[in-house]
Amino acid sequence: MAKQLTDLQLSGKRVLVRVDFNVPLDAKGQITSDARIRESLPTIKAILKAGGRPVLMSHLGRPKGKVVESMRLQPAAKRLGELLGSPVEYAKDCIGPAAEAASKALPAGACLVLENLRFHDAEEAGDETFAAALAKNGDVYVNDAFGSAHRAHASVSVICKHLPAAAGLLMQKELAAFGKVLTKPDRPFVAILGGAKVSDKLPVIENLLPKVDKLIVGGAMAYTFLVQMGRRVGKSLVEKELVAEAGRVLAQAKAANKTLLLPVDHVCAAEFKADSPASVHEDDIPEGLMGLDIGPKTVQSYVGALKGARTIVWNGPMGVFEMAAFCKGTEAIAAAVAGSGAFSVVGGGDSVAAAEKLGIVGRLSHVSTGGGASLELLEGKVLPGVQALG
DSSP: OOOBBBGOTTTTOHHHHHHHOOOBBBBTSOOOOOOHHHHHHHHHHHHTTOEEEEEEOOOOOOTTTTTOOGGGGGGHHHHHHHTTSSSOOOOOOSSSHHHHEEEEOOTTTTEEEEGGGGGSSSHTTHHHHHEEEEEEEOOOEEEGGGGGGGGGTTTTTGOOOOOOOEEEEHHHHHHHHHHHHHSSOOOSSEEEESSOOOOHHHHHHHHHHOOOOOEEEEEETTTHHHHHHTTOBTTTTOOOOGGHHHHHHHHHHTTOOOOEEEOSSSEESSSSSSSSSSSEEEEBBBBTTTEEEOOOOHHHHHHHHHHSEEEEEEESSSSSSSSSGGHHHHHHHHHHTTTTTTTEEESSSSHHHHHHHHHGGGGGGEEEEHHHHHHHHTOOOOOHHHHHHH
């Protein structure tokens, strides 16, 4: 089990914290959502309260080992200062004498934000020398970047070889939520999986199927299953190479007496466009049309399947929720999850975006900050960033 913040001696120490300040920026370099910075505040405040001096490091975007002016972390440092109401300093690199000197000169009550880790190729390469150079900026290390915990990067896992390490409060919260649903779920336990591709979710299905009571499948990934069952799906997205795998999953569900729900009707259009005329079709989808959302009968079935659930995991939308004509399935599922009273965990960028768009985040038990990391946990994988914490 990963060590916690309280397991470290923080008073008077430089606390090197891996945060996730990979925030969206507009063309003028202004932050359009500070949610990730806000999520880091409990850990930063706890370190300050304990007398520690937080030295924060993060990536931003994909600069591919080069200094990209539009991907500097200065806007994030400025916003952090506004949110904390206390001094936040900024270093123009994440390693080297200047960064190290800034960390050593950091006064009590202040924070230091180091420059974008990915300005160095060595970060994503998991380079030992780079990790050692980063470690010179701290006396102890805290990983609070759950969204990067599935990466074996220098600042995520390799650095733990050089400093006493622990999980931050956000990391602890994420691991506790997923641990509850994967190891000790209250029953009935229902999983909802959506999105475009079966290939993205097949390992998740295989890991969750023995654990859940019901599995709801939506989004374009459902059409690969429906083709296997002999349905005609028009020109809907189908991964033909995975049709046999879909059949194997269906057979597993049947053998284990698990309920696996698939769409029975579809909101269809001729083109993947917001203004393409939509129509509803039951069972088979006519040639020339593609399914872009679950239909009203499927919505009724899925919402009914969620009634009485005590644990719900939701990863992936039911349709193209960004388009008004094809968002009703996702909206209905989101409302049902929010109103279920179940312990609900939502992961995956699109699911989180849908929850935010619908204003239901506050009614969900846990909304994950890590798309890829949450998916790998649901697959049953051990995350390198968590494993390194011991």
